[in-house]
Structure formats: C-alpha cells, structure tokens
Amino acid sequence: MIIVSNLRKNFGAKRAVDDVSFSVERGEVLGFLGPNGAGKSTTMRMVTGFIPPTAGRITIGGFDVVDQPLQARRLVGYLPENAPAYTDMTVQGFLAFTAEIRGLRGPAKLAAVNRAIEMCFLENVRHQSVETLSKGYRHRTCFAQSVIHDPAVLVLDEPTDGLDPNQKHEVRSLIRRMGQQKAIIFSTHILEEVDAVCSRAIIINRGRIIANGTPAELRQRSEIAGAVTVRVAGEKAAALAQKLNALSPVKRTEVVAETASGATVRAYPKREPVNGEFAREINAALAGSKIEELHSEEGRLDEVFRQLTLPNGPKEILS
Amino acid sequence: MNAWYGIKTIAKRELGAYFSSPLAYIFIVIFLLLSSFFTFMVGAFFQRGEASLTRSFFDWHPWFYLFLVPAVGMRLWAEERRVGTIELLLTMPVTAWQAIVGKFLASWLFLGLALALTFPLVITVNYLGQPDNGVILCGYLGSWLMAGAYLAISCLTSALTRSQVVSFILSVVACLFFILCGFAPVVNLLSSWANPSVVDTVAAFSFITHFDGFQKGVVDSRDVIFFLSVILFALFSNSVVLRTHRAG
Numbered sequence: 350m351i352i353v354s355n356l357r358k359n360f361g362a363k364r365a366v367d368d369v370s371f372s373v374e375r376g377e378v379l380g381f382l383g384p385n386g387a388g389k390s391t392t393m394r395m396v397t398g399f400i401p402p403t404a405g406r407i408t409i410g411g412f413d414v415v416d417q418p419l420q421a422r423r424l425v426g427y428l429p430e431n432a433p434a435y436t437d438m439t440v441q442g443f444l445a446f447t448a449e450i451r452g453l454r455g456p457a458k459l460a461a462v463n464r465a466i467e468m469c470f471l472e473n474v475r476h477q478s479v480e481t482l483s484k485g486y487r488h489r490t491c492f493a494q495s496v497i498h499d500p501a502v503l504v505l506d507e508p509t510d511g512l513d514p515n516q517k518h519e520v521r522s523l524i525r526r527m528g529q530q531k532a533i534i535f536s537t538h539i540l541e542e543v544d545a546v547c548s549r550a551i552i553i554n555r556g557r558i559i560a561n562g563t564p565a566e567l568r569q570r571s572e573i574a575g576a577v578t579v580r581v582a583g584e585k586a587a588a589l590a591q592k593l594n595a596l597s598p599v600k601r602t603e604v605v606a607e608t609a610s611g612a613t614v615r616a617y618p619k620r621e622p623v624n625g626e627f628a629r630e631i632n633a634a635l636a637g638s639k640i641e642e643l644h645s646e647e648g649r650l651d652e653v654f655r656q657l658t659l660p661n662g663p664k665e666i667l668s
Numbered sequence: 669m670n671a672w673y674g675i676k677t678i679a680k681r682e683l684g685a686y687f688s689s690p691l692a693y694i695f696i697v698i699f700l701l702l703s704s705f706f707t708f709m710v711g712a713f714f715q716r717g718e719a720s721l722t723r724s725f726f727d728w729h730p731w732f733y734l735f736l737v738p739a740v741g742m743r744l745w746a747e748e749r750r751v752g753t754i755e756l757l758l759t760m761p762v763t764a765w766q767a768i769v770g771k772f773l774a775s776w777l778f779l780g781l782a783l784a785l786t787f788p789l790v791i792t793v794n795y796l797g798q799p800d801n802g803v804i805l806c807g808y809l810g811s812w813l814m815a816g817a818y819l820a821i822s823c824l825t826s827a828l829t830r831s832q833v834v835s836f837i838l839s840v841v842a843c844l845f846f847i848l849c850g851f852a853p854v855v856n857l858l859s860s861w862a863n864p865s866v867v868d869t870v871a872a873f874s875f876i877t878h879f880d881g882f883q884k885g886v887v888d889s890r891d892v893i894f895f896l897s898v899i900l901f902a903l904f905s906n907s908v909v910l911r912t913h914r915a916g
Contacts, residue, residue, distance in 0.1 A: 394755070399755050399758055401914065418763075427755075427759050429752060429755040429756060429759075430752075431752055433753045433755060434751075434756075435685070435751075435753055436751060437685045438684070438688070442684070447756075450760050451760065451761065452673075452761070491756075
C-alpha cells in the first residue's frame, strides 16, 4: 500500500531525512522508532503529502503523493503530532466537517460520524466544544477524524502521546485491531508499544534507517539476547562465576546480584545459541547445586535502541 | 468530487467559525455603530440636504475597512498555523487553492452580510427623499469589491505568520498604503515635488481613487478589474507563501 523509496528532505543545509526506503502492506503495523528530532515526523509529513520531499518517491495505493496528491490523500487517514483540531467547533461538528471534506454526504456522513464517535469513546463529549476538552479527549477526537472515512492507510504520529495508561491501552488495542485490514505507520518513543502493537519496526536516527525488522528480530540484536541468568542458593557469586567460566560455550559471566542466601549470575554464550541448548548445558553443569531460577534472556528493545541511537554506542551490531 | 465541493465545504466551516465565536457579532455591531455615527454625526447627513449616501456614508468605508477587515482576516491562516490544523487541512483531499478560495469566500460573504445590514440607511434616505437607488446599489457593489481587496491582503499577511496580532498589523500597514497613495493630502504633497505622471501612477494604485467612481454610480470596468486583480494577486501570493512555508 505504501512504498517509500530513497526519500530525502533538506531543511536549508540540514538534512532531516536521508535516503529512507520502506514499504507497508495491508495487515501490517509499522512502528517508527527514534529519538526526538530523528526525522520521524518529517517522514510522516512527506508520506501524507503535507511537505514535499527534496528527493525520492512515495506512492500510496499506486498513486504518487506528489503527482497525484488528491487520489493518494483520499486513501490516507492522518493523525498529526499533538493532535490538532479546530477549537471553535463541537466534536460532532468537527467530525462532520472532516467527513464532508472527504466526500461523505447525507446519511453516509452521519453514519461515519457516529461510527467514529463510538469507536473512539467520544459519546460523552459529542456536543462539547473542542476547546473545552481534556487532552485525552482532544487526542481521541483527532484520532476519530483520521479513521472517519475508513481509510486503507493510517499514518499516526505519536498516537498515545499524552494519554493516561488506560487510554494508551485503548488506543493500542484499537490500532492492533485496525491493523488487521489496514496499512498503518505509527511513530512512538515508547518501546513497550512496539511490542504491543507492531508487526514490524524501523529505528531511525539522524534521518537514516538504522534497523528494520520484527520486534523479536530487533530484540535479538541486543547484547543480552541469548544469555542465561541463573540463581543458585547457598553459593558465593565468585565461585559460581568461576564454575560457569570454566564451561566451553561460555564467553564471559557477569554477577547480577549476591545476597546472604545465594547468588545470581548471568553467562553470555560464545556464539548464538539454538533452541535453548546453552541453557541446557548450564543446567547440566550445575547439577547438584540448588538452582532456584534459570532462564534465557530474550533481549531488550530499550537496550537495542540505546545501542543504536547513542552517538558513541557500540557499532558492531550495525552489521 | 469537483473543486467547487471542496471550496463550499471549507467556506461553510469558516462561516460557522465566525458565528460560533463572539467575533462576528462584535464586528457587525461595531461596523453598524461606526457607520451610523459617521454618517449622521461626522458626515453631516442631515445638514447636506440631499437624498444620497455618496459622501455621507460611502466616503468612510475605506477608513472603516482599514481596521475592520484585517480583524476579520487575521485569523484565517495564522490560527491554522498556530494550532496546527493547517496540517490536517492541507492533507485532506483538497488542493491549497480550494482552501484559499474557500476561506476567502467565507470571509467575503461575511463582510457582505455586515454591509447588507446597513440597509436601514437606504430605507431612511428613501423615506426622506427620492434618491437614485441605482447609484446607491452601485456604491454598495463598489464597497463590497473594495472590502474583498482589503480581505485578500489580510489573507496574505495572515499566511505569513502564526501570530494574529502580527498579521493584523502587517495587514493594516499594507492597506494603509493602498489608501494613502490616493488620499488627497498625500497626492498634493507628492505633486509638489514629483512630476505629474509619477503622481498619477501612484494614485492609480489607491483604493480611494477606484472606489470614487462606484460612489458616483459609475461602474467602470477598469475599477472592477483593479479590485479583482488585487484580490487575485494577493490570493496567488497567499498560495506561494503557503507552499514556501511547507517546503521548509
């Protein structure tokens, strides 16, 4: 549905987006991750046709965003950053306007407005002026606007920003549900969200894509991924670490915690483990000890994120 | 979906926005109070002893509009930019031109409504004597066209900034130029040191000069074309400003 190729955007001498390419199909939810100012919003603004790209091409449903803007825009629903809405209108009036400008009239318009109000839980504030709404409601009003014409493509810029935890949960499940039939791009800097919602994630830093994969794949790139953490009762940490270091598949160990009752040590494998064999080997080696806990680490997105986006972070996992 | 549909939808929203805020009512009341006050008190409507609105009523319009029209036009784009709704509006399936024309038309219709509400003056003058209603109608037409020219300039200055106050001030200054270049004292001052062709050229840009014919009941195509071209040029500049702003 969305194909972005070699997208570039310069603001004066500053290059905000540099050679970004990706594609999103129906049924996919693409998470856009990156630190503030990485170029997430700029990319989304170009996808929705708000700002023209300096170079590169974007097509939505086969329509070029620059050459056939109206056809392309008809397929897109857009929630801009900070969820703007006309403050001088009521929620219902605002949604009716957006439905109308999208070409819905008469009963179809009414039905669309009602559906959006129901979907985004706006019934209580239907006749309230947008100006008087709380941030959460205003956010959902703008969200309702983006889905009013049941678009094939949704572009959501930080859709959960400023919501309380319940509302965040609500919006996430909404995105997940709609992601089954639509092509969705959404940006966030909340990492749990990627796990909760995305089928694929892109990490972007200083205008460039530096990682692209499923959340599980990205987690795999974390240093900790595949390491085994083991807690043994009645043993000193140093002794336990020595025991583990002696094993051939262990690259190095790290003491996580030591208490009077026992110690927790993490062992890193030399090469990527397959099917938990590393954990089994450690388990076998420690036969006879009082193992209280033993598990393989999955890897953490926040660690991957930091490794990739910190200016002096390790570079070896970029490969 | 044709272009007119998008223009109509946007214009409808803008008109609604005027009337859902106090702005519209305050504007209309002030406009009516000012125009009545100036017509009867300053314009000496009764002392003139003639059944006409030419000097007593229409003469003041360029000066009213100088402050009132920028007040109507200042929010059109500045507010969209400040709140961020411009990003919604310009990613909807409408062109920038449709948005520009829709906003302009809504405000122009609103100004037309305010102008039409001065109809008691027409009734008064008809009650008191036998005026030439054709001349009066012509004055109204000219006044509305002139308001459109002021408004288009306000649209342009509104697109330049996200602050309504800055937009208002820029617009007043720009409109003041269009008035003063044909204002009698300024023209006299100019003619004391510039040669007559320069003075005429400058005066030809003035709203006052072009409005004068309408007041006398003459619809000169040159005056109509002048106001329409000011409107078109300002709206075109408006679209250029919007495009530049988006291109960053």
